[in-house]
Amino acid sequence: MQRPRLVLASVFLCLVWVACSPRDFLTRRLAADLIAGSENFQSTQQFWLRTGLVSNKDYLSPEYLVLQQRGWIKGTPSDCIAKVAPPPCWEVVLTPIGVETFRDLIRSNDSGKRFSIVTARREFVSVTGISKNGNVADVDFTWRWVPLNEVGAALYAGDVHYRSTVGFRHYDDGWRLVNGTAVKSSQDLDDALKNSEPAP
Secondary structure (H helix, E strand, O other): OHHHHHHHHHHHHHHHHHOOOHHHOOOHHHHHHHHHOOHHHHOOEEEEEEOEEEEHHHHOOHHHHHHHHOOOEEEEEEOOEOOEOOOOEEEEEEOHHHHHHHOOOOOOOOOOOEEEEEEEEEEEEEEEEEEEEOOEEEEEEEEEEEEOOHHHHHHOOOOOEEEEEEEEEEEOOEEEEOOOOOOOOOOOHHHHHHOOEEOO
């Protein structure tokens, strides 16, 4: 009976005297809102399609293998140049099916043989844990790719969830995501997303 009274009294004091904001308490909901609303999280995934002379490393990359399996690109063996090495090299072209697939995805200001294509966006799934230590915290969360077109669907499986951990720090106006240098022991969201691993 006495514990609920203490909790109510502390909440009352916080609201009346200290004027706490909802951001003073790092809840799963606050962490989820800050992560999902951040600029890094909302940026879209870009795929760079290169046609013309391509190195063997690029031609055999997982992305290019998917494009080959879909019949969107094909390559013929070609001589390498100094900028594109080591041999073997490939002359890559879009097939007729590839032209049809990529036509509406290539921006009109793209020219040459290298094209930027927006393929997917991140979708927040859930916070899986929060570990606090004073005014710093690590938040574990899961997310997934949501394909935005046919190419995104081929490159990113929407049913794969990724696990990440991001650092938070408490300031005078509440909890904030770490911005890269604020807390040395925690990683910022950009690093967290780069270091994501598929969730079991």
